[in-house]
């Protein structure tokens with residue numbers, strides 16, 4: 274279903290992952306996130322390399338289940354369980370519908386990723402989710418993920434990022450707005466979405482991400498993919 278949520282001027286409310294968003298999410302994310310398909314493909318590539326037999330894979334903020342599906346379709350290890358977590362009941366319903374019969378050994382949990390514990394895991398994915406976690410809680414979440422990963426396990430993170438350099442930020446914003454126009458969003462839709470999401474999606478710069486991974490104890494982290502103001506990080510325990 275096509276995303277037309279912000280086609281009309283509505284009373285300004287903060288963006289939430291409610292039923293109206295869940296219904297159009299697949300269209301919205303593809304038209305709003307440059308490189309989204311590549312982010313997913315990279316997760317598929319990485320599960321082959323870093324997945325371990327007899328371990329759990331976590332998809333945190335799973336939405337409609339695209340990452341869980343990529344983890345499953347590309348998995349070449351034995352006896353893995355995929356645990357998809359989202360705190361939006363509407364997203365969980367969509368995820369269950371989308372993945373029914375497609376992903377063996379799948380557990381879909383409706384819950385807050387800050388409240389669950391991670392066990393015996395080799396791959397944990399935060400695809401466009403950390404940016405919605407309150408900034409003050411982010412370090413604790415990354416620390417907990419580190420604790421829940423087995424040695425040799427990886428965290429894969431994709432995020433919208435910002436640049437401290439004003440000129441870089443201005444250039445990338447110009448390009449990003451044009452990306453959205455090229456994908457059929459009107460000026461009104463772009464402006465309304467921006468207002469609705471600005472208190473909800475809080476970006477970090479790359480430096481903050483790398484520092485956070487290091488503080489948690491990860492041995493290595495790198496930006497393996499970037500498209501405009503969206504970046505993906507591979508973080509190794």
Ligand SMILES: C[S@@+](CC[C@H](N)C(=O)[O-])C[C@H]1O[C@@H](n2cnc3c(N)ncnc32)[C@H](O)[C@@H]1O
Nearest residue numbers: 290334335336339359360361385386400401405
């Ligand atoms: C942009 S979407 C993630 C997209 C998805 N990972 C993908 O690749 O298609 C962010 C998701 O995170 C979920 N979310 C936000 N905060 C959360 C939390 N504290 N616990 C669990 N899920 C959360 C939202 O409900 C939403 O479905």
